Amino acid sequence: MNEAQGRPGSVEYLGVTPRSQRLTLLDLFAGAGGLSLGLTWAGFRSLAAVEVDPAAAATYDANFGGHILRDSRGRPLPMEQVDFTSFRGRVDLLSGGPPCQGFSLLGTRLEDDPRNRLWREFIRAVDEVQPRAFLMENVPPILKTQEGAFTIEHARELGYSVVAGVLSAEQFGVPQKRKRAFFLGVRDGAVSLPRPLPGTKFMTVRRAFAGLPLQPTNEDLHMGRTPTGTSLERYATVPEGGNRFDLMAKRPDITPRCWLEKATGSTDVFGRLHWDQPALTIRTEFYKPEKGRYLHPSEHRPITHREAARLQTFPDDFHFEGSKIEVARQIGNAVPPLLAYVIGLHLESALERRSVPTVQPTLFELVPG
Structure with a gap:
């Protein structure tokens, strides 16, 4: 082949x-x-x-x-x-x-x-x-x-x-x-x-993200968010392939109470992607880590719109119309x-x-x- x-x-x-x-x-x-x-x-x-x-x-x-x-x-x-x-x-x-x-x-x-x-x-x-x-x-x-x-x-x-x-x-x-x-x-x-x-x-995620800067450029859908200091601390507790349970174990002081009170449940919430595996399903709110396994494999941030489009196999020259939320829904x-x-x-x-x-x-x- x-x-x-x-x-x-x-x-x-x-x-x-x-x-x-x-x-x-x-x-x-x-x-x-x-x-x-x-x-x-x-x-x-x-x-x-x-x-x-x-x-x-x-x-x-x-x-x-x-x-x-x-x-x-x-x-x-x-x-x-x-x-x-x-x-x-x-x-x-x-x-x-x-x-x-x-x-x-x-x-x-x-x-x-x-x-x-x-x-x-x-x-x-x-x-x-x-x-x-x-x-x-x-x-x-x-x-x-x-x-x-x-x-x-x-x-x-x-x-x-x-x-x-x-x-x-x-x-x-x-x-x-x-x-x-x-x-x-x-x-x-x-x-x-x-x-x-x-x-x-x-x-794999690594091959899909090839050529993209690790940090968002805020151009061509490679758009980042502006997380709070607490959010950055939370991201930092989750290793590659980890999830909210890593946050709960390491930093209960900054873990949302609803998670502390729910000791079981989805292992994808607040999850970090693996570099050398496929991503899990990309849904419409991939820019919210609390919604699924959407943290970048190594950077302390959720994936960008461009990275999500790559995981969906849209080529970079495909043009999206609409607001950030509307484009995310389309992707x-x-x-x-x-x-x-x-x-x-x-x-x-x-x-x-x-x-x-x-x-x-x-x-x-x-x-x-």
Whole structure:
């Protein structure tokens, strides 16, 4: 297999060789476009996208050419207002990730959560567009819900071969342990999930951060915060790979009372990343160490927006629109483009009637020397 080439933060460094865009793509619940970006690398051309969040929609338009569907006033159209029949016969791949909070293990998983119903809009779009293939992404718990079962059942009634399962991003070259559920459907022919090569070596935080200054420059998303003196003292107690329990043991005098009163619980809270391992899941508030394992491996600070984008495999030339909080939300909610690229290559092979590869070349040698 080929070694990664190119400067850190580039598409080439990720091991990606973009293909000619011969197939068409319609992306729903598109967010900033992480899924679209990887799929365009794999040979799909974006026709249009649906994203209701203004900042994420602006990011998508900035990177893909103004494809967000909008109303007469220029406002992004919500899914419920889109008539998809005009796209029938024009779309090779319909993709999207309906909001997942209603299914997430981090939430209350209420059966009547209105966000759970948006997956019906995705199925409606499949029915109206009749694409050659579809790709739906969500959190793993959806596979055990009635909604997940109905998605498979209804897609099969529409004439699709369907497969669903969980993929772990780190097994496909992403420097992050991120599990997501994927539903793949193909109208004509068989379909399967991509499989990693047994014994895959993982991309690491060290390789992802290569070339970035250890201290934030406050330019190009490499933005730092201004911690209090107490916060700096707390950071200093946590070793590489450590967490809040190191703080509790070493400095109970500066440990928040709520942690002192909770002797058990998550080992990721106030955690520090390992240099030579993948990160854990990057969520939308990665700039808050109290929310997860977001401390830099060696510096006494949380990771920057640029570092989080690197862990999500966004190349440095991808442009984000919005405030710091809005950009962080876009980064944390995205499908890692490199994972989308792997799935896109898999689907492109199925649609072009080529043999479906077991493993994608160039993605598995991205390890420290």
